[in-house]
Amino acid sequence: MTVESSAARKPRRSAAGKTGTAGTGRSTRSTVKQGTEPELVQLLTPEGKRVKNAEFDAYVAGITPDELRGLYRDMVLTRRFDAEATALQRQGELGLWASLLGQEAAQIGSGRATREDDYVFPTYREHGVAWCRGVDPTNLLGMFRGVNNGGWDPNGNNFHLYTIVIGSQTLHATGYAMGVAKDGADSAVIAYFGDGASSQGDVAESFTFSAVYNAPVVFFCQNNQWAISEPTEKQTRVPLYQRAQGYGFPGVRVDGNDVLACLAVTRWALERARNGEGPTLVEAFTYRMGAHTTSDDPTRYRHDDERVAWEAKDPILRLRAYLESSNHADEGFFAELESESEALGKRVREAVRAMPDPDRFAIFENVYADGHALVDEERAQFAAYQASFADAQGGN
Amino acid sequence: MTVESSAARKPRRSAAGKTGTAGTGRSTRSTVKQGTEPELVQLLTPEGKRVKNAEFDAYVAGITPDELRGLYRDMVLTRRFDAEATALQRQGELGLWASLLGQEAAQIGSGRATREDDYVFPTYREHGVAWCRGVDPTNLLGMFRGVNNGGWDPNGNNFHLYTIVIGSQTLHATGYAMGVAKDGADSAVIAYFGDGASSQGDVAESFTFSAVYNAPVVFFCQNNQWAISEPTEKQTRVPLYQRAQGYGFPGVRVDGNDVLACLAVTRWALERARNGEGPTLVEAFTYRMGAHTTSDDPTRYRHDDERVAWEAKDPILRLRAYLESSNHADEGFFAELESESEALGKRVREAVRAMPDPDRFAIFENVYADGHALVDEERAQFAAYQASFADAQGGN
């Protein structure tokens, strides 16, 4: 899967390959199977062929051509938005951008599975999920432009702010879900995190809390194979979806480049949450096609072959092939989408360029909800200091 | 198992009992079995009958009557020491004591499985393990008396200091084990922690690191059913030994009141570590017969029935029954042990009472290995301040 040979996976001493072989599956012992990658839940092959899945077909059984085209549209527009943002960073309009290129299916599939009253806790890369939640994409750019640290009302679309400190939001999601359960509501919560994040203690604690309180939360891990320069082998030696089992709730691995499978599996997991069956871990097996962020240079740590291999599994091409082969979309649809896409790009470009710098006094705003004497004092000093320039200029 | 009815385990909404039933064991999904307590690895029944175990018998196959008596002696003396410490706390000689009452088999069995060059990372309750490592028990009392925060040289017996911040030491153990592997040594490391500690992020991170680096470490969890007032259900909804599986290494549950089983299972796990097979989790299923510490009042949160039920599984009575029924020990042995026990009690009593208060300047000692200007300055000020009293007194 990765091109990097990982010394950490080699037993250091004699017993190469022995790891985990001691287990017999007896009830006193939990054992580990290794070496073979597990199958993925897949409903669409990379070639766009619809394959049957006894367990999950039901969750997309009623899907209409319109909805399928909708998913396609979501993915295309998200990718376009993302490309635009990358370009804007190159042009100096953004300080940084974290591209979701390649992860559109994981995000659109899972995002479209959520209900309006569900609540979403993203990382910093969930632009596609934000799109599904109805967050205006230009709002996402504020923090990357450096005009704010989070530019939307989380309660406007039940989409929490981007969280940069890895893993933190999984606990917020769990607490939120505990609150949902307390309220007797039947909505659910979904927490996004990455393969790298799976190592953080906070993520483990969120598994523990959600299991103990049976909180209605779905943990949606986008395993995009990389945490900046580190392949998943630096975080785990078994597939990540298995992590859930030891905490007492189910884990599933889904083809993260198959939007239909992601939709189905997330619907299933959210339904479990709504039904009072507690947490679920979904591992969406996908790939970060681009750099970690615009600051990153992946050529330093991975071969391009890998990316090329994953291109064959592109989530958008796959759905397009299916739409075309099943006659669910015609030329007109694709052409119209193309111009919609252009329009979106233009809108984003213009919106970013028009985004004003924040007022300098914003530094002192919202530090506290109820005020704080020191902030007031410093704001006053700052104002006086600023005024001294005005005076000086006025005097000249 | 516990008398407390736990609302947290009840699904909050409709699906009581459904949890985990959705799984089919397919390779894409990890599922959870619930409801039935798993079997324990047991070699001695509560009545002291030796039962066969295909997998673990080999690890105690060669055990001699002498060694069996040794285990018994260890447990009796540890319990005696522990009772003495509790009494000394009541008498005001110690500020606090954390009794291991009931956990002697888990500690002696696992402690005796370690080799001299292995390294042990205890919590604050591993008095029995300390005993096995050859740490003078009176040294353990310093921190509970308040004369130091850890009174022995960790490298003297490869027995690290007691760690009070829950879970921290599991990472130290993992790092130490990474070092052992780097050195190419074939020794192993064992980290103790409790059922409560299993919830700490640090413990999860130690699982991740040890798995990724295949570190030669055994995680020995004494599940004594309680974390102060909280039953294990407040930490997990599945048996704790299963936690390991999701991190890619085996977990075993052993009867923690069966010293022979604890010895066998820990030997097996340490052998895995030595052989380069990486980490193992051992859950010793036992019971905290006493209060959490001398400051605690368990009548506030648990019924005495529970303790009474566990008395029938007493680790010491069990081995005694076996020693007697198998004629491995005679009256003389028990009588002699009784007086050895008395002598130990006396020695501990005397040693504690003779333990001097630390020099007041000890505050400033060992804050740094290489010195620190501020500490020097404060020490000097302190000395001058102290001297001012001497002067004042001299003057009167």
Next chain:
Amino acid sequence: MAEKMALAKAINESLRRALETDPKVLVMGEDVGKLGGVFRVTDGLQKDFGEERVIDTPLAESGIVGTAIGLALRGYRPVVEIQFDGFVFPAYDQIVTQLAKMHARSLGKVKMPVVIRIPYGGGIGAVEHHSESPEALFAHVAGLKVVSPSNSSDAYWMMQQAIQSDDPVIYFEPKRRYWDKGEVDPELIPGPLHRASVVREGTDLTLAAYGPMVKLCRQVADAAAEEGKSLEVLDLRSVSPLDFDTIQTSVEKTRRLVVVHEAPVFLGSGAEIAARITERCFYHLEAPVLRVGGYHAPYPPARLEDEYLPGLDRVLDAVDRALAY
């Protein structure tokens, strides 16, 4: 109807009142349920308000604070207990990077009405990690408010106010004063949460303290009075924000200031008080602001804590030194 009660009981009563009056208030932490907390501060609350309101949590402080943040996002007002001062650090990341910043990050869209109760300080003969005073580590962080009551009435009312605040409040409980009794009047109209109070008037020197050290400073003032020195004693009550106005007013009168806290002096709150009051009162001060506190050393084993902690003699010594200028 004012009633005399121990400080711990006053907090208990205050939590009870909050649970009664606001269904969104939750109490959560390790052992807060049946046990009522290791200091019995939550005694009886789970029995009366149920496991849905008074929640025994898994043993994981980051998880406790992290889920409290999530509950606050859902509209709850969690009051979190950290069992001892030395055990707050696993939660430090959630407190500093999330709790403190969420309101600003959201441009004011979300509020974080979370109270974190921390029994703190020494003097009870405890083992390691059970006697520390880490308040400066929170006060330095913007977005948090930090308070510490010194008596039962403040304990009661400051808890009411902390819970009502839409900002995160770190509420440091002076554990060695838990058993001290004082009047609590549930009909009182309390002053502002972050206002210091003059608990004894004096003319020669100001002693400023909070939490457990206020009682000591009163004793120091008594002792000094016998030697004919008139000390003013301030109970700061709040460490973030600090009420510099009240300190300044006092120091402009007395012209001398000694700050006392258990926390290490180096970069303790006394450093900020000294720096800022010197700036504000540069021409008033007859002596430098002196500080009495812990040393730059780990909190020592119990048998040495009396040497480590500020005591009557050490504060008097500082008073004498300040007066000698």
Next chain:
Amino acid sequence: MAEKMALAKAINESLRRALETDPKVLVMGEDVGKLGGVFRVTDGLQKDFGEERVIDTPLAESGIVGTAIGLALRGYRPVVEIQFDGFVFPAYDQIVTQLAKMHARSLGKVKMPVVIRIPYGGGIGAVEHHSESPEALFAHVAGLKVVSPSNSSDAYWMMQQAIQSDDPVIYFEPKRRYWDKGEVDPELIPGPLHRASVVREGTDLTLAAYGPMVKLCRQVADAAAEEGKSLEVLDLRSVSPLDFDTIQTSVEKTRRLVVVHEAPVFLGSGAEIAARITERCFYHLEAPVLRVGGYHAPYPPARLEDEYLPGLDRVLDAVDRALAY
């Protein structure tokens, strides 16, 4: 043979030298291997010293520091990288309760030669959590040493000394100066790690700074010189311990002190410097010690950082205010 190199490169060379000379030295952290760290400070080290010495870790800071402690117990000397200032907090518990206290707890039996490298501070237009200056949160904690170089030579030598120290050293790297070039002489005999240095002599006022603010203070001194003011500039280099002797000597001469750091002023290291220098130099000071630093607010978004950070004008303003007394 002195060579001009960027500050980041100087650290890289210093790590290389340590890895070469002491087989017990390890470098560990997120992305320190093939990537060479996000700032390339560890560039090439894994290639040359292998994965056993230069270790890419799981994404878990508590785990990184916790295992480094274990490795130190085993006799290793780990140099840990925290990727950015804002990501050290998950490790704060291990640093404060374990790393800082292990030597004292063991009565000196075990040593903790662990270096924690933290690129810190702002001015690079980064997103949230990437521009903070949390040094006071470490300096307040006994058992830790805290240093920050301002130039390539110090970066090189202070890293050598930090690695050689048997105490844990938090080594704050001024990330916005990573690309500044300066001479590094690998044959130099460096002065003590915790000694401040006078980088410019002056008579009217002392400016004290460390890390990224030293360059700014030199610029301020240049600007002030044009107005006929002679400023002395101290590069403190160490925040714990602080070299009060050097500051005192300077202030006894100049009689005025302004401390500059990026960290928030409130309870920042400047507070301690102000408090202690006022005590030491009470009769010498013509003006209160003034402080220029960050505000009591979360580090703002990049487009506001120039307003938040101390800059030439703000420091000059403080200088003027101090001279106006």
